[in-house]
Amino acid sequence: MKKLPMLTLAALFCALTVQAEPQNANIAADIVQVKRSVLELNKDLYELEEDLLSPATTRAAFYFSLTYGEFFEPLSIEVSGSGFEAVRHIYTERQVAALRMGAVQPLANINLGPGKHNLRAVIRGVDQLGQNRELVVEQQVEKSDKPLMLEFVVSDVAEQQSAAAQLKFW
Structure with missing residues (x-):
């Protein structure tokens, strides 16, 4: 009788892990995309700051x-x-x-x-x-x-x- 709950728990854990992996993959992909966006925004802000502080005329x-x-x-x-x-x-x-x-x-x-x-x-x-x-x-x-x-x-x-x-x- 004790083997059945253990097998059920193991199966449930496997099912949750399989379900969690796509969610983790989606979250990881979102994190990578946010990092890229922040880096691109930082580059744009740096260029804007350079143009404002040091315009071509000076x-x-x-x-x-x-x-x-x-x-x-x-x-x-x-x-x-x-x-x-x-x-x-x-x-x-x-x-x-x-x-x-x-x-x-x-x-x-x-x-x-x-x-x-x-x-x-x-x-x-x-x-x-x-x-x-x-x-x-x-x-x-x-x-x-x-x-x-x-x-x-x-x-x-x-x-x-x-x-x-x-x-x-x-």
């Missing part, structure tokens, strides 16, 4: 690159100018190695109002003899209502066995 970006790097190894860069807070970066060995292989490093995205702005970049580093050097780029740039993208490029000057820095507009 968007400016600074980049840094090193051409060959035989005569100069950057240690740091500081970009200052009218209308924005100074941008500073200190380089690691891995970053310098990547720059020598052709990488272009994004330095900063800033808000810069339309008009003329004086920029000054001081790139500190060492030359091929281990001497401390500073490469300075000073230039006036004009920001229009379109995004402004500027690249500070350090290039080798083989004839002088030295390096020079310049500002490149994208």
Whole structure:
């Protein structure tokens, strides 16, 4: 007699488990869909926030690159100018190695109002003899209502066995 209730309980448990599995699968699918929706909404909110905080009329970006790097190894860069807070970066060995292989490093995205702005970049580093050097780029740039993208490029000057820095507009 005791075996019958145990078999009945086992059968009932199996039936409930089989019934619960589709419900759990549906709940799991709903959870995955909600997670996707939240991630998509978060991405949309981030883009909206970027557009509101940094509209195209005030968007400016600074980049840094090193051409060959035989005569100069950057240690740091500081970009200052009218209308924005100074941008500073200190380089690691891995970053310098990547720059020598052709990488272009994004330095900063800033808000810069339309008009003329004086920029000054001081790139500190060492030359091929281990001497401390500073490469300075000073230039006036004009920001229009379109995004402004500027690249500070350090290039080798083989004839002088030295390096020079310049500002490149994208």
